[in-house]
Amino acid sequence: MVTKTEERELNQLENQVENGGGGVWEYLCLVRKLKVRRSEMVLKHGLSILNDPGKRSSLGPDEWTLYEQVAVAAMDCQSLAVAQNCIKVLQKKFPESKRVGKLEALLIEAKGMWEEAEKAYSILLEDNPLDQVIHKRKVAMAKAQGKPSLAIERLNKYLEVFMADHDAWRELAEIYVSLQMYKQAAFCYEELILSQPTLPLYHLAYADILYTIGGLENLIAARKYYAATIDLTGGKSTRALLGICLCGSAIAQLSRGRNKEDKDMAAPELQSLAATALEKEYKQKAPAKLNLLTSALRSLKMS
Amino acid sequence: MNLGFVIGVLGVLILSHAAYSTIQYRGLLKITEEEFTGPPLNVVVELIVGLALCMWAALTFPGKFLSIHPDSDENRAVSLPDNSDFMIFNHRGRLFPPEITMKF
Numbered sequence: 001m002v003t004k005t006e007e008r009e010l011n012q013l014e015n016q017v018e019n020g021g022g023g024v025w026e027y028l029c030l031v032r033k034l035k036v037r038r039s040e041m042v043l044k045h046g047l048s049i050l051n052d053p054g055k056r057s058s059l060g061p062d063e064w065t066l067y068e069q070v071a072v073a074a075m076d077c078q079s080l081a082v083a084q085n086c087i088k089v090l091q092k093k094f095p096e097s098k099r100v101g102k103l104e105a106l107l108i109e110a111k112g113m114w115e116e117a118e119k120a121y122s123i124l125l126e127d128n129p130l131d132q133v134i135h136k137r138k139v140a141m142a143k144a145q146g147k148p149s150l151a152i153e154r155l156n157k158y159l160e161v162f163m164a165d166h167d168a169w170r171e172l173a174e175i176y177v178s179l180q181m182y183k184q185a186a187f188c189y190e191e192l193i194l195s196q197p198t199l200p201l202y203h204l205a206y207a208d209i210l211y212t213i214g215g216l217e218n219l220i221a222a223r224k225y226y227a228a229t230i231d232l233t234g235g236k237s238t239r240a241l242l243g244i245c246l247c248g249s250a251i252a253q254l255s256r257g258r259n260k261e262d263k264d265m266a267a268p269e270l271q272s273l274a275a276t277a278l279e280k281e282y283k284q285k286a287p288a289k290l291n292l293l294t295s296a297l298r299s300l301k302m303s
Numbered sequence: 304m305n306l307g308f309v310i311g312v313l314g315v316l317i318l319s320h321a322a323y324s325t326i327q328y329r330g331l332l333k334i335t336e337e338e339f340t341g342p343p344l345n346v347v348v349e350l351i352v353g354l355a356l357c358m359w360a361a362l363t364f365p366g367k368f369l370s371i372h373p374d375s376d377e378n379r380a381v382s383l384p385d386n387s388d389f390m391i392f393n394h395r396g397r398l399f400p401p402e403i404t405m406k407f
Contacts, residue, residue: 001380008376035384040401051406076390078397082405089407110392136388144391171389198373199380234374 001199002034010034017045024049025059032069039076046070047082064090071103075110083107098124102133109137114145132162139171148175166192173205182213200232200240207243216254223247227270235277244274249300271301311360317353321346 002010013027024045031038046066049055056063071086087107090100105120118141121134128134135158142151155172162168173188189206196202207225210218226243233240248271275297282290325342332339342350370377 001384002382004376004379004381007381035387037385037387037390043401043403047403047405051404072387075392076396078392078400079403082403085405085407112393133388140389140391143389144393167384167386167388170383171386199383201380201383232373233379234372236374236379 001201002036006030006034010036014038014041017041028066028069032065037076039073042069042073043077043079043082046073050086064093068099068103072106075107078110080107080111083110098128098131102137105134106137109141109144114141117141130161132158132165135162136168139168143175148179151175152179164195166195169195177209182209185209186213198232200229200237203229203232204237204240204243207240211243211247211250214250216251219247219251219254223251223267223270230274238278238281241274241278241281245271245278245297245300248274305364307360307364310356311364314353314356314360317349317356321349321353324349 010027010030013023013030016023017027018041028042028046028049031042046069049059050066050070059066067086067090071083071090074080074082074086084107087100087103090097090103094100101120101124105117105124108120109117118138121138121141124134125131135154139151139154139158142148142154152172152175155168155175159165159168159172169188169192173185173192176182176185176188186206186209189202189209192199192202193206203225207222207229210222210225223244226240226247229237229240230244235241248267278293278297279290282293321342324346328343328346329339341347372378
């Protein structure tokens with residue numbers, strides 16, 4: 001996960017590199033460490049280093065990691081010739097390498113030749129049947145071909161073996177959400193919260209899903225998770241504050257015809273506190289949009 | 304060899320000197336067959352000075368402390384890593400390849 005200081009550093013380095021201020025290698029290392037997807041920038045500036053034999057040799061053994069990074073970025077930007085060249089250089093240096101084999105299969109996948117890519121991955125799997133990355137690439141291929149049910153089936157089989165892989169659980173949750181299978185997505189997010197309870201982003205996503213499913217119990221649970229997110233982020237999550245206001249108004253609407261005990265679930269103080277916090281934040285960060293916010297909040301309280 | 308390290312070494316030396324004096328004092332008491340109620344006053348002062356120096360060195364020598372608040376800027380997760388293991392190349396951006404030159 002990317003922290004606030006790291007994000008600031010990344011943006012600062014990006015600005016510096018874009019305006020020609022140097023620091024390209026630090027930027028590339030930071031992108032690799034944070035695992036963010038900045039393919040165009042990586043391609044442009046990575047190539048600027050690789051094209052210059054002086055800078056290339058000054059990297060030493062890190063040169064090959066840079067080739068790999070630029071190859072993947074080139075595939076993402078559909079510059080397949082660049083990717084082909086990088087892989088050729090890597091093949092010359094490391095013949096018979098599984099890592100380069102994976103890159104080759106990735107290139108076949110990027111070209112859109114799905115059957116050959118499946119064949120290449122099965123050959124790689126024969127040597128190493130428990131390779132996590134290759135299993136995940138097969139799931140990605142099913143997703144890219146537009147077969148989400150096949151992707152779900154493969155991903156479920158993968159997760160039976162590698163239950164601790166957070167990225168895979170997240171991917172499964174996102175595929176379920178894209179297919180509107182919200183209950184299964186909620187299950188995935190519950191797994192994620194269990195494994196990393198201090199990460200507020202999971203609580204936030206889970207609360208969003210519960211709010212989407214709807215129904216009084218789910219709305220109350222969603223409000224609890226929005227509150228947990230606010231607790232974990234120290235009140236800096238605007239989305240969670242808005243979530244509490246929306247949940248509050250939805251609960252009030254649903255429990256309008258019920259008797260007194262259910263009406264106590266409304267928790268008006270929580271809603272008004274969240275509203276005040278939101279107004280303060282908007283006043284600070286986007287004062288032009290403050291009246292939009294106040295009118296929206298007022299309409300929520302009415303309904 | 305910055306100041307913190309030197310002060311830390313000095314503090315440890317003062318503490319060990321205080322320990323040695325206490326042992327010598329106890330030996331003296333054994334000769335005169337008196338009870339050992341506590342180290343003499345100068346040893347106590349030496350101990351306090353040694354404690355202060357060691358604590359100061361322990362706080363300054365290791366360098367910058369990491370934050371433990373979950374919502375401080377260092378620890379606050381702003382975004383999760385983009386799942387690059389599941390990255391697909393079949394997106395709309397593939398119709399706009401950038402113009403690049405390649406010389407290898």
